[in-house]
Amino acid sequence: MPTVFRTVPTALAGVLLLAACGSESLSEAPAGTEVSCPSELRQGSRPSGSPTPIPLPSLDGPGENGVKVTGLYACGAEFSAEFEVTNQANEAATFTVTLGFRSASAGRVDDVEQIVASVGPGRTVKKTVGMGESLGRGADVSGVESDVSGVEVVKVRSVPVDEASSASGPCPASGLHVYADDGDAALGLRVVGLHLVNCGTGPYELDGYPELEILDEDHDNVDSVRILHGTDRISTGVGGDGGPQPVVLRPGEAAQTTLAWRNTTQFGEPVNAPYVRVRAKQGARPVMVVPELDLGTTGKLGVGPWQKDETYRDPAAAGTPRP
Numbered sequence: 001m002p003t004v005f006r007t008v009p010t011a012l013a014g015v016l017l018l019a020a021c022g023s024e025s026l027s028e029a030p031a032g033t034e035v036s037c038p039s040e041l042r043q044g045s046r047p048s049g050s051p052t053p054i055p056l057p058s059l060d061g062p063g064e065n066g067v068k069v070t071g072l073y074a075c076g077a078e079f080s081a082e083f084e085v086t087n088q089a090n091e092a093a094t095f096t097v098t099l100g101f102r103s104a105s106a107g108r109v110d111d112v113e114q115i116v117a118s119v120g121p122g123r124t125v126k127k128t129v130g131m132g133e134s135l136g137r138g139a140d141v142s143g144v145e146s147d148v149s150g151v152e153v154v155k156v157r158s159v160p161v162d163e164a165s166s167a168s169g170p171c172p173a174s175g176l177h178v179y180a181d182d183g184d185a186a187l188g189l190r191v192v193g194l195h196l197v198n199c200g201t202g203p204y205e206l207d208g209y210p211e212l213e214i215l216d217e218d219h220d221n222v223d224s225v226r227i228l229h230g231t232d233r234i235s236t237g238v239g240g241d242g243g244p245q246p247v248v249l250r251p252g253e254a255a256q257t258t259l260a261w262r263n264t265t266q267f268g269e270p271v272n273a274p275y276v277r278v279r280a281k282q283g284a285r286p287v288m289v290v291p292e293l294d295l296g297t298t299g300k301l302g303v304g305p306w307q308k309d310e311t312y313r314d315p316a317a318a319g320t321p322r323p
Helices: 038-043
Strands: 025-028 067-075 078-086 093-103 107-119 124-130 148-160 176-180 184-186 189-198 204-206 211-215 226-229 247-249 254-262 271-273 275-279 287-289 293-296 300-303
Touching: 067 148, 078 093, 078 148, 107 124, 107 148, 176 287, 211 300, 247 254, 254 293, 293 300
Parallel strands: 226 300
Antiparallel strands: 025 124, 067 078, 078 124, 093 107, 093 148, 176 189, 184 189, 189 254, 204 247, 211 275, 254 300, 271 293, 275 287
């Protein structure tokens, strides 16, 4: 049986002592590479002083599910943290890692999300991150910078490279961009849009509903959830109702549909499933999106039929004069 992708629980690293703050940065640093200060990573300038390592608990092996924090460095009024990702699966994957920097007095004061792209099977990639520019957004954290006392791995998601979603950029071999939007949530109701763009060279036909597989944090199938055609049994007025109609997309045109569910918990074990594998229609190449399904104990996910997205405008065609 092939190795499955594994992800990291929402809290992994212990308390890591820190002494300063800085701004967001990202670099790939093989083992043994000299560590840079955040300002150097961000601006290419030489900061005053050099990185000072801060002792961390010794960790053997690749860490839980292949992710671990490997170093912490103070650099004047800034600091950076290293982590590494080991792909323990049998195919290349792209990881999205969220680190949370913590203050002893204010709790978690900043989350930094970093993408570690195309990690080959069995390969380990080390990254260096600095405290992000998001410090202070949505909350008054003035004065906590010098009180930062730790960093933890908040969340890790991984998607096989061959199933990665995309909204733009180079056209995949399938000729389709497929992706999920950020969605909306209110009073336990969740609504996420699924989008499909024909970036190929010929027409693409749809007639019905996308095929969905719900996957848990370990990328295992979740069979306890019913996938309903239509969203009206979840809620009204969220889109995704009505019957399926044939849709033909010319190159540069798009279609959309809706995922809807409720986060209602009564008796039983709540279901949390980060991933959904999407096939636009039967036989289509799969794309994995990450809508973070928190289904409670409802056991239901509604999906609407594909509809042409009349509001979509092809960025590649923008500014192109009509013949």
